Amino acid sequence: MKINxxxxxxxxxxxxxxxxxxxxKKIAKPFAKVEVIELFDKEIAKAHDISPEAAKKSYTKAFEKYLSNGINIALxxxxxxxxxxxxxxxxxxxxTVNFYIGGAYGFEKDFLTKCNKAVSFGKITLSxxxxxxxxxxxIFRGLSINNNHPYHK
Ligand SMILES: C[S@@+](CC[C@H](N)C(=O)[O-])C[C@H]1O[C@@H](n2cnc3c(N)ncnc32)[C@H](O)[C@@H]1O
Incomplete structure (x- = not known):
């Protein structure tokens, strides 16, 4: 399986x-190919100087091309x-599972509705x-659970 x-x-x-x-990434290899895709361009940098709304819109634009393949889950x-x-x-x-991590201002509501799911790791904000x-x-723990690997006890 592929996890982005x-x-x-x-x-x-x-x-x-x-x-x-x-x-x-390495220890997950027997179960899945995990890839980290970092997105940041001039448009996002410029949008950060305009407003939080513009920033969130620029994140949606950067993320959108990945939505067409597999299941999409926003954090x-x-x-x-x-x-x-x-x-x-x-x-x-x-x-194919795509996970999305937002930028400094999180996500546009519109982007969250385009994802199959949105999940939280708790109410605290992590960097x-x-x-x-x-x-x-x-991801490794989840793959271990699904494959009866002893990592998750
Ligand atoms: C610095 S945080 C952005 C904080 C932003 N104010 C918000 O409300 O989303 C950057 C990204 O980290 C992820 N993130 C941070 N804390 C999280 C948590 N407790 N659970 C899930 N995702 C989290 C989200 O994808 C978020 O968009």
Missing amino acids: VIIIDKKGKDQLYTPLIEHY DPSSKEVDSFDFANLLKDST HKLVKLVLLEQ
Whole structure:
């Protein structure tokens, strides 16, 4: 199966999170190919200087081309909270699963309605880099649950 983590973020490897992200991608390999897709362009940078609404619109524009393939799940703090078993079930719905992590201003409502689901990791707001790491760990945990791997005890 293919899992895409699509995030509004500048490309580039930071020393802090990248080794762990790569670790989870590697250990998930027997079950799924996990790819992290970072999106940030001049249009998003410019929109940030205009208004939160313009910024959210620019995120939607960047995300939209990925919506056509597979199941689409937005990570949104104010949506339905999931536990690790609910999360594992999301990975059973399709052979391609796209997860979306919003930018500094979250998502446009319109984008959330275009996704199949929106889920929350709790009411706290995590930085997008930290959310990416938590998501990668939960993807591996979910794959472990679905494949009876002993990681999830
Ligand atoms: C810095 S946060 C943006 C905060 C923004 N004010 C909002 O309400 O979404 C960047 C992204 O991280 C993700 N995120 C942060 N905390 C989260 C949580 N508790 N559960 C799910 N996703 C979260 C969301 O995708 C969010 O758009």
